[in-house]
Amino acid sequence: MRGPISLAFALAVLAWVLVVGDLVRRHRPAWHWYLIGYPVAAFRVLSTWRKVAVLNDLAVSHRPRRGLLGELMVKGDPLRPVAPRVSFPRATRMGLTVIVRLHAGQTPATYMKAADAFVHAWRVHGVRVTSPERGLVMLTATATDPLERPGLAAAPAELLSALIGALETGGxxxxxxxxxxxxxxxxxxxxxxxxxxxxxxxxxxxxxxxxVGVDCKGGMELGLFSGRLSALATCRREAVGVLSALVVDMQGRMQLCRSAGVRSIWELPDPLRPIPVVVIVxxxxxxxxxxxTRESKAETEQCSTLLLRLAQLGAALGLHLVVAGQRVGSDLGSGVTALRAQLGGRICHRVNDPGTAEMALGDLNKDAVAVAQAITAEERGVAVCTSPDGGWSRARxxxxxxxEAVAITKKYAATTPVLAALHGAVEFLDGDDK
Ligand SMILES: Nc1ncnc2c1ncn2[C@@H]1O[C@H](COP(=O)(O)OP(=O)(O)OP(=O)(O)O)[C@@H](O)[C@H]1O
Ligand SMILES: [Mg+2]
Known part of the structure; x- marks a missing residue:
């Protein structure tokens, strides 16, 4: 009698563990990861390490590839290749990291090629390879895609800072x-x-x-926020007007800085400092x-020159550019490549052709290009973005x-600064809009 009772008890405990485990996994994924996911994944990393290393040419043998057998010279792959030394996996929130010591002659590129093999062997969502120090690589595995449901972080309080979304690292x-x-x-x-x-x-x-908005698709997108825009150009002619006025304003700011003997508006005393302007295209x-047509050619050339001037000189003068486009290549004209070189921050969403990812990120980081190309149509809002320290990350x-966006811009419409320099350059948004 005791046998069936204890079996029933064991089954009840097992069912309870499974139900609770599933609840924890769904509602507290991080706890689930630390309690179950991480120990299992760490075991997989250590138990598969040698095999994965050998199969992906990461293991090397210290014996020569050729040797003497009696009177004969024999060539071949020596036995017992040595896998590179790996640290014990360290748990991170929803992932783990291991540090690998490179064999002499190896580069991180070999490990990048093997990243997919790690993903399968460890059964994780992704593995990123970085080199924190010469001679070492760090393999960062993520258990699930953190961008599926990005958590909301606190908005930064700093001027000209904006919380855009979540990074793959959880930040x-x-x-x-x-x-x-x-x-x-x-x-x-x-x-x-x-x-x-x-x-x-x-x-x-x-x-x-x-x-300041420049939306030459007739203002369809940025027109929604006109209440909080100091100016909005909805066609190319208006854009030329706005950008020319901003360049004139920029010259005024330069003059101001020069007469005050400073190198940027941020060094000016508060009452003298002109308001920062963000131009969104x-x-x-x-x-x-x-x-x-001749007129249209002249306008495009003007736009190109004006944007380039703003980008080249604007940073220290509080004039910022945020430029969005489906393609930003030399097929748009030579000026666009020069402009791209001035736009230090890059964000690349899903692209249709490898060329666009290459244009957006290729001059900064080749690995980032490959990750951007892997973004699928379902992953709307997912992008590869660069960070101020020269690194990059997947983000959403x-x-x-x-x-909600319209309501926020309406709420702050009354605080919209009036830019005197833009007066007359474009139709000002009338009071009803605000
Ligand atoms: N971060 C996000 N999370 C979830 N869905 C998103 C996100 N970003 C965009 N989307 C979805 O994708 C749709 C298209 O986005 P959006 O209009 O911003 O694309 P776009 O790149 O500006 O396209 P176009 O070049 O045609 O103007 C949106 O309507 C929205 O439903
Ligand atoms: Mg759009």
Missing amino acids: AWVINLRLVPHWLIAGATRSGKSTLLARLITQLASQPVAL DEIAELYLSDG SYLTPTE
């Missing part, structure tokens, strides 16, 4: 225009560019910052592609519903 994705003054946002249609711009606008709306191609912007 906050922040654009800080004081650290990186100009940004390029690339991505195919419906990949999340305008959503990101809307997020940026709502984050900057409460700050003492002038926002949605769909750069509309500014650069001409329909062949927060989806701000349009009504």
Whole structure:
């Protein structure tokens, strides 16, 4: 009788553990990871390490590839290759890291090629290979895709900083225009560019910052936020007007700095400091592609020159550019490549062709290009973004519903700075809009 009772008891305990385990996994994924996921994954890392290393040419033998057998010279792969030394896996939130000591002659590139093999052997979502120090590589494994449901972080309080979304590492994705003054946002249609711009606008709306919109798709996207925009250009001719006025304003700021003997507006005393301006361009191609007529050609050239001047000189003068486009290549004209070189911050969403990812990130980091190309159509708002320290990360912007974004810009409409320099350059947004 005691046998069946204890069996029933054991089954009940097992069922309870499974149910509780599943609840913990769904509601407290981090706890589940530390309690169950991490020990299992760490065991897999250590138990499969040698095999994965051998199969992916990471193990080397200290014996020569050729030797003498009697009177004969024999060539071949020596037995007993030695796997590189690996540290004990360290748990991170929803992942783990291991440090590997490279064999002499190895480079991190060999490990990058093997990243997929690690993913399968350890049964994790992804493995990133970085080199924290010469002679070492760090393998960072993530258990699940943290960008599926990005957690909300606290917004930064700093001027010209915006909380855009979440990084793959679990940290906050922040654009800080004081650290990186100009940004390029690339991505195919419906990949999340305008959503990101809307997020940026709502984050900057409460700050003492002038926002200027250039949306030559007739103002369809940025027109929604016109209440908080100090000016909005909805066609190329208006864009030329706004950008010319900003360049004139920039010259005024230069003069101000020169007479005060300072090198940037941030060194000026508060009462003298002009308000920072963020120029947001949605769909750069509309500014650069001409329909062949003389007038249109002249306008595109003007736009190109004006944007380049703002990018080259604006950073220290509190003039910032955030430029979004589906393609940002030399097919738009030579000026666009020069502009791209000035836009230090890069964000690349899903792309249709490898060329766009290459254009957005290729001059900074080749690995980032490959990760950007792997973003799928379902992963809207997912992008590869660069960080001020020269690194990069996969990230996802927060989806701000349009009504919420419009409501925020309306709330702060009364604080919209008036830019005297822009007066007359474009139709000013009338009071009803605000
Ligand atoms: N971060 C995000 N999270 C979830 N969904 C998103 C996110 N970003 C964008 N989306 C979805 O993708 C759709 C398209 O996004 P968006 O309009 O920003 O693309 P786009 O790159 O500006 O496209 P286009 O080049 O055609 O203007 C949005 O309507 C939204 O539903
Ligand atoms: Mg768009």
